[in-house]
Amino acid sequence: MDVLRMLRHLCVGDWWLRRTFPPSALAAIERAIRACEERHAGEIRFVVETALPWAALRRGVTPRERALEVFALQGVWDTEHNNGVLIFVLLADRDVEIVADRGVAGGRVAAAEWEACCRVMEQHFREGRFLQGAIAGIEAVAEVLRRHPPGRKGPANELPDAPVVL
Structure with missing residues (x-):
């Protein structure tokens, strides 16, 4: 067990979430997702988990493993054309993960492109610019989806645009 990691997760609480993503930031993220989804056929879901x-933690779950679990729990896979993309932020680990459904990923988008979207966000986060990082990440994902269209747009807005806080 990584003791430092455990301490970070135990010490990061709701106060950190309110500081990094206050209600005004969550509303701005929702607006950014709504605007970006008008430009491509993908569905973006933004989830923040404090810790x-x-x-x-005891099982040693990695941020990627948790992102895959959240992808399923939030039903990001449940779109008509399998065009959902999860942006998952794990604050305690200072990590961003992107999980794309098979209609988006399926060999069409290199993992390095999604990784670059994560790095853009993480750079902003390191500098304390959480809202700007979230918006930049959403824009970066939208650009990937614009360059690699996931096919037809499904029914009107299949996934909620509001960010989820776990």
């Missing part, structure tokens, strides 16, 4: 639950 992992104790049981997940």
